[in-house]
Amino acid sequence: MQKKLERLQSSSDIRGIAVQFEDREVTLNRETAALLAQGYISHISKRLGKNPEDMRVSLGVDSRVTGEKLKCAFAEVLMDAGMEVYDFGLATTPSMFMSTVFENYKCDSAVMFTASHLPFYYNGIKFFTDKGGFENEDIKEITEKAIELSEKQAKKHIQKGKINRTSILKDYSEFLVNKIREGVNSSKNYEKPLEGMRIIVDAGNGSGGFFAKEVLEVLGADTTGSAFLNPDGNFPNHIPNPEDQTAINFLKKSVTENNADLGIIFDTDVDRAACVDKAGNEINRNRLIALTSAIVLDEFPGSTIVTDSVTSDEVHEFIVRSGGKHFRYQRGYKNVINKALELNRQGIQCHLAIETSGHAAFKENKFLDDGAYLTAKILIKLAKLNEEGKNIEDLLEGYKEPEESKEIRLRITADSRNEYMDKLMKDIETHSKKTENWKQVKENYEGIRVNCTYKEGKGWFLLRSSLHEPIICINIESNFQNGTDLITKEVTDILKNYKEIEMSGL
Known part of the structure; x- marks a missing residue:
C-alpha cells in the first residue's frame, strides 16, 4: 500500500492508474482514495486552522468512467469527519476553484477528480483553496499522512456532515458570459456580441461540452459543426488534448468544412485550450502564446509575459516587438504561475503566465490556469475585431513560426539521475565553449539551452530532465530546412559517450 500511495504523487496533484489496462497495476481505487481523503482532512484542517465539522468542501469530476466511484469514496470520509460537502458532479477544474470564490458557495476547499489529457485508464485528484x-x-x-493511516485502522468520527448535490457549471457559464459581454461592451448588441459568427467547439467527450450551449449560443454564436460535446470517459473519438495532432486536425477540418470563424478545443477538465482560425491554421503552443501575449499587451503595455523553457526564439522576438518583456522560465504550469506571482510581489508588472501545453493564467483571474477563461479573452478580441472587419489572425501579423521543431525523449537508466544530468550538462557547456557555432544561453532556468549558428541559418536546442520521469528531453528548433537534423547529429555525438542513456529514441 505504501508504494501505491507514493507513486500517486505527480508534482502538485495526484495521478494514478484507475482502470485495469493490459499489465498496468491499479493504484488509484476506492481504498487509496479513502486514505488520501484522510490525509487531506488532516492537511486542510491544519492549513486553515478549522475543525472538519466547521468546513465546507466541494467535489467534482470530469467525464472519466472512474470519477464517480473515487468521488464517493472520498466524500464518505469527509462526511464521517463532519464536513459539509457540495457534490457538483460533472465539472471543470477551473469551475471547482471558483466554488471557493463564488459568494453562493464560498467553499473552504475544492477537490477535482481528473487526470487531464491522460488516457481513459488514468484518474487523479487536484486540490484548491481560494x-x-x-x-x-x-x-x-x-500522501505521507495517508501512508501513516494505511498502517493502522483509522477511526471514524461519530458526527456526520451533510451533502448538497447540485451543479456549478451553470454559475460558471454565467460568469464567462458576463465576462465576454462586459469585455466586448458592444453598442450594437450587448446581449449577443457573438451574433453572426460561427464558432465550433470540440470537447473530445470531456467536460467542456457545456461551453457551446451555455456560453456561445447564449452570446448569439452559431455552433453548427461542434463535435463530441457529450461526456464519455472512454474518449471514443480522440484524446481531449489541445496538443494532440489528431484532435487538432479534426478541428481544422471542421472549421474549414463549416466555414467557421473560429474553432476551439479543450482538454478533459478544461484547464487548457487551443484554437483554429477561419483559414484552418492551428493556434496552439508557440502560436497560442504569441496570440495571448498580443491580447494582454494591448491591454497592459509593457507587461512581462512568463513562459516555460521550450518557447521559441520567434515568440521572444514577437513579445519584445509588441512592447512586452519576456521571462522564459521552467516547464510546468505551476512553475510559470508561481514565477508570475513572485514577479508581481517584487513590483514587476506581469499579467500573463502561459505554458506551451496550453495552460494560461491571467493576473485578472487570480492566476488560475483556465482554458475557458483563455477562450473568453480570445472571443472578446474576436468580437471587437469582427466589428472592425478584421480577423483574429491579424493580431499575429509579423509573427513567424520556426521552420522546423521537434522533441526527443531518451530514457536514463543511471541510479543517480541528477548527478548524471549535471555531468552531461557540464560536458555540453564545455563543448559549446570550444565550438564556434554553439553559444550557451546564460539567462536560462532549466537544463542547458544552446544557440546554434550555421551558414544556412540559425537554431537552438534545450536539454533538460523530465519533470516526472527518468527521461532526458531535447527540444530543437531551426529556421532552415534540415536544421533540426543537423543539430540532432551534433548533440548525438556527445550523448553516444553516455552508456546509461537509451539511444533508441534517436
Missing part, C-alpha cells in the same frame, strides 16, 4: 492550487509540498504531506 488562494489557488496545492503545491508539491501539500501533496507530499497528504
Whole structure:
C-alpha cells in the first residue's frame, strides 16, 4: 500500500492508474482514495486552522468512467469527519476553484477528480483553496499522512456532515458570459456580441461540452459543426488534448468544412485550450502564446509575459516587438504561475503566465490556469475585431513560426539521475565553449539551452530532465530546412559517450 500511495504523487496533484489496462497495476481505487481523503482532512484542517465539522468542501469530476466511484469514496470520509460537502458532479477544474470564490458557495476547499489529457485508464485528484492550487509540498504531506493511516485502522468520527448535490457549471457559464459581454461592451448588441459568427467547439467527450450551449449560443454564436460535446470517459473519438495532432486536425477540418470563424478545443477538465482560425491554421503552443501575449499587451503595455523553457526564439522576438518583456522560465504550469506571482510581489508588472501545453493564467483571474477563461479573452478580441472587419489572425501579423521543431525523449537508466544530468550538462557547456557555432544561453532556468549558428541559418536546442520521469528531453528548433537534423547529429555525438542513456529514441 505504501508504494501505491507514493507513486500517486505527480508534482502538485495526484495521478494514478484507475482502470485495469493490459499489465498496468491499479493504484488509484476506492481504498487509496479513502486514505488520501484522510490525509487531506488532516492537511486542510491544519492549513486553515478549522475543525472538519466547521468546513465546507466541494467535489467534482470530469467525464472519466472512474470519477464517480473515487468521488464517493472520498466524500464518505469527509462526511464521517463532519464536513459539509457540495457534490457538483460533472465539472471543470477551473469551475471547482471558483466554488471557493463564488459568494453562493464560498467553499473552504475544492477537490477535482481528473487526470487531464491522460488516457481513459488514468484518474487523479487536484486540490484548491481560494488562494489557488496545492503545491508539491501539500501533496507530499497528504500522501505521507495517508501512508501513516494505511498502517493502522483509522477511526471514524461519530458526527456526520451533510451533502448538497447540485451543479456549478451553470454559475460558471454565467460568469464567462458576463465576462465576454462586459469585455466586448458592444453598442450594437450587448446581449449577443457573438451574433453572426460561427464558432465550433470540440470537447473530445470531456467536460467542456457545456461551453457551446451555455456560453456561445447564449452570446448569439452559431455552433453548427461542434463535435463530441457529450461526456464519455472512454474518449471514443480522440484524446481531449489541445496538443494532440489528431484532435487538432479534426478541428481544422471542421472549421474549414463549416466555414467557421473560429474553432476551439479543450482538454478533459478544461484547464487548457487551443484554437483554429477561419483559414484552418492551428493556434496552439508557440502560436497560442504569441496570440495571448498580443491580447494582454494591448491591454497592459509593457507587461512581462512568463513562459516555460521550450518557447521559441520567434515568440521572444514577437513579445519584445509588441512592447512586452519576456521571462522564459521552467516547464510546468505551476512553475510559470508561481514565477508570475513572485514577479508581481517584487513590483514587476506581469499579467500573463502561459505554458506551451496550453495552460494560461491571467493576473485578472487570480492566476488560475483556465482554458475557458483563455477562450473568453480570445472571443472578446474576436468580437471587437469582427466589428472592425478584421480577423483574429491579424493580431499575429509579423509573427513567424520556426521552420522546423521537434522533441526527443531518451530514457536514463543511471541510479543517480541528477548527478548524471549535471555531468552531461557540464560536458555540453564545455563543448559549446570550444565550438564556434554553439553559444550557451546564460539567462536560462532549466537544463542547458544552446544557440546554434550555421551558414544556412540559425537554431537552438534545450536539454533538460523530465519533470516526472527518468527521461532526458531535447527540444530543437531551426529556421532552415534540415536544421533540426543537423543539430540532432551534433548533440548525438556527445550523448553516444553516455552508456546509461537509451539511444533508441534517436
